[in-house]
Amino acid sequence: MKEIGGINIIPENDAERVAALERYQIAGSQKETAFDSICRLACELFSVPISHISFLDADTEYIKAEVGMNGLERLGRAEGFCALAILKPEVMLIEDASHHEVFANHPYVTGETMIRFYAAAPVITPDGYIIGTLCLIDQSPRRLNNKERELLQHLARVVMEQTELRNDNINLVQQRDQFIEIASHEMRTPLTTLKAAAQILGQKNTGDAGLIAQVNKSVQKLSGMVNDMFDALKLSKNTFDLNRTSFNLQALINSCRDQVRLVSKKELIIEGESNFKVSADEQKIERVLYNLIQNSIKYAPRSGIIIRTEKLPGFIKISVIDQGRAFLRTNYR
CATH class of the missing domain: 3.30.565 (Heat Shock Protein 90)
Incomplete structure (x- = not known):
């Protein structure tokens, strides 16, 4: 599915965006404490019961960390709200999803989940690609003031910084392993x-x-x-x-x-x-x-x-x- 409520969810640079995501080797990876901690902090700061960090490739939304989602790990890219959130570099805010023109009849709104409030800040790479989101969810309608929006954007930047650090660590480990393998073989003879x-x-x-x-x-x-x-x-x-x-x-x-x-x-x-x-x-x-x-x-x-x-x-x-x-x-x- 390329549309949600008549809105095209595939940006023109999606192939490049997905390639940027793949550089970080994070989509579909195991849960990690650092990302879990960011979600818990977001719940505390904004007093919401649900928060999650997602990364979206061509077809799937991978939930890297979450609070209040019962361990959900992935869903189709067009199934959730984040497919729209990655289209723009600003915070996407839905104060009451039951009255939203796109999501009012969405299963997550009309069903047991009963989403009302949704806010997502894009996770943006240093070269400008939106690879994921940091989201806040509540079952009651609410608003975000300008300071809260800025704070959510700041937390999304922290997610990106942590993703960069994680990638640097992976590369260092790979370099270390390569050195050990070469050194051990070269020294045996x-x-x-x-x-x-x-x-x-x-x-x-x-x-x-x-x-x-x-x-x-x-x-x-x-x-x-x-x-x-x-x-x-x-x-x-x-x-x-x-x-x-x-x-x-x-x-x-x-x-x-x-x-x-x-x-x-x-x-x-x-x-x-x-x-x-x-x-x-x-x-x-x-x-x-x-x-x-x-x-x-x-x-x-x-x-x-x-x-x-x-x-x-x-x-x-x-x-x-x-x-x-x-x-x-x-x-x-």
Whole structure:
């Protein structure tokens, strides 16, 4: 539908307007606290029971945030009032919709919603495209004075500013992820080469055992950092897949102990039965255990380190125990 009450709702620049909206990747996105807060503030400032922020593409009105609309997420572009509100850069005001020439017989006016008062300020991009609205709704007729209109327009500008900030953040995250992906891939090859070279030198008994140990330590540390970066990238993209296999837990613990011996003189004490077959992602479990041990070495350098295993119903509990300072629960994020 291109008309509401005989009024054309498709502006001449609609294709460019929709393209401007798509730049922000916001139409149809999940609810976000910042936008919810603007709607709550609007309800408080104007003493209305209903407020919403909408973004309109070619066919759909997406409700980004709302108060009093029972979680409504979208409707057809021509179904609501906002299709008219995006046609002009000023506040659209309907004091009593039951007497409005266009909306008097609208289902939202004659039905259970019983809209009477409607006011919408356009959300305008820096380059002048109206991509959405900030709306106020009441079931009783009312007016807005000039100051209130200006305040509503100001809140709509806040919506646009928040949309810009959101878009900047998305772009920064994408740039960060791209950097991490490139850096982690580029660093793996030289690290593998360094690791192999250190192993060959160690086998030749060159007399530089201390230097070789330092190389091993540095390579191990860098490898851990690269793997952590890559895992963080996967987590941010929700692509952190698990490769579940069956393996011997004791062999995994021994492997971690051998890795630690390459980079530290710290001796590990293994307690409890660990000769179990377990089903998990062996590589990731080994990484987690190694990182926990490295954390103990770093923050409890004078403490002994105990790796304790305990068989419980349905799973195996592995504890890495030291005498370092406890990390308070209040510091968790």
